[in-house]
Amino acid sequence: MEHHDFFNDNSDNYKIFRPAYPVEMFEYLSKISLDHSKAWDCACGNGQAATGLADYFENVYATDVSINQIAHSIVKKNIHYSVSISEKTSFEDSFFDIICVAQALHWFDYNVFWDEVKRVLKPGGIFAFWGYSWPSIDTKIDKEISDGVLTIIKPFWAEQNKILWSHYKDIEFPFKKLNAPQFELITEWNLNELYSYMMTWSATKKCIEVNSADFLEKSYSKMLKIWGNAEGKKQIKMDFCFTAGRK
Secondary structure (H helix, E strand, C coil), rough: CCCCCCCCCCCCHHHHCCCCCCCHHHHHHHHHCCCCCCEECCCCCCHHHHHHHHHHCEEEEHHHHHHHHHCCCCCCCCCEEEEECCCCCCCCCCCCCECCCCCCCHHHHHHHHHHHHHHHHEEEEEEEEEEEEEEECHHHHHHHHHHHHHHHHHHHCCCHHHHCCCCCCCCCCEEEECCCCCCCCCEEEEEHHHHHHHHHHHHHHHHHHCCCCCHHHHHHHHHHHHHHCCCEEEEEEEEEEEEEEEC
């Protein structure tokens, strides 16, 4: 499977306009981990998951195929960033207490990646992955997001995104799944922040390149009438999925 780098030219926005992962999720991962020495954040992007792990694990190793994402990563003293594909690394055997993949598992070559995870994860170690897709606010706003944005950019999504949208249900998970709680991913954004977030989507950028940004401007104008004060924040819930297992 070819490695894609859709976010390479948009790392600053990707870092700013992405929802923070639930603190309760990282607390849970810490609770079920047998040790807290070394964690690996695969395909870390700019380090959003790594920063959460860094509050609970002594050393977090964060890797990504994108040089630009690593260059724009969130700095924390116990996070060690490096450029690497996830399917083949230089880490030692049985090196990690926990391995996590946030918003990225659908890009991997599973046949190769699972072998690498088994190699570098300690016996009894935790493997967890999670992801999110569409924002939901209320019926009228959700309809405009669907009609004014999602329907138009639909042809521009990569095929792999369907794996995420299905909550990874067809992936052959190599470990025994834990009976994990289902966490909620909730944030608060104003109208500009919502549209800035949708601008980070690879499909949005591709659609603009091929056509123009007219559809987004039209949708924003319609949404403004529904939203009210553009600076007013609203609670936004993301469609979120989480799975954890033990080696």
